[in-house]
Amino acid sequence: MSNFNYDSYCGIYCGACSILRAYQTGIKDKFASFMSDEMGFELRCHGCKTDTVFENCANCKARNCSINKKVERCIDCSNFPCDIVNSDELKNILDKLPHLKTILNNIGTIKNIGVNKWLEDQDKKWKCPDCQTNFTWYTTKCSKCGKDLEKIMDYEKTFDKSIFEGIK
Numbered sequence: 640m641s642n643f644n645y646d647s648y649c650g651i652y653c654g655a656c657s658i659l660r661a662y663q664t665g666i667k668d669k670f671a672s673f674m675s676d677e678m679g680f681e682l683r684c685h686g687c688k689t690d691t692v693f694e695n696c697a698n699c700k701a702r703n704c705s706i707n708k709k710v711e712r713c714i715d716c717s718n719f720p721c722d723i724v725n726s727d728e729l730k731n732i733l734d735k736l737p738h739l740k741t742i743l744n745n746i747g748t749i750k751n752i753g754v755n756k757w758l759e760d761q762d763k764k765w766k767c768p769d770c771q772t773n774f775t776w777y778t779t780k781c782s783k784c785g786k787d788l789e790k791i792m793d794y795e796k797t798f799d800k801s802i803f804e805g806i807k
């Protein structure tokens with residue numbers, strides 16, 4: 640399990656992904672638990688830009704559009720921000736899955752400092768400040784030392800399950 644890639648087409652950091660990390664480590668945050676135990680998805684992913692993509696992410700419009708247009712990421716597209724990015728559907732998703740708000744910072748940062756430096760910075764950012772264990776989007780307590788991580792990121796660590804109604 641070495642060929643992981645944490646870069647993505649939209650600007651989300653796959654290294655903090657509940658699904659990918661659960662697949663890697665066996666440790667599920669509440670989002671990964673919901674996706675596997677309640678939704679019945681197989682938690683299997685090597686990252687957005689690999690051929691082993693979580694089945695729900697394989698349907699992502701932004702991802703498929705970037706692949707078709709052969710752009711490294713959405714923001715590099717001549718049509719950005721397009722109707723997919725500005726759609727009500729996407730605004731609704733952003734509201735219900737607050738971890739996606741990290742994308743808005745990430746796309747600007749990637750433009751400014753480059754993807755390699757961004758990946759380095761993200762790797763540090765998503766580690767417990769006390770024991771350096773990786774944590775994920777909806778981690779509220781460090782899986783190793785128990786540190787409270789509820790407030791460590793500037794978005795709510797709760798998601799709205801209704802967004803997934805009827806998709807499986």
Ligand SMILES: [Zn+2]
Pocket residue numbers: 767768769770771772781782783784785786
């Ligand atoms: Zn810790």
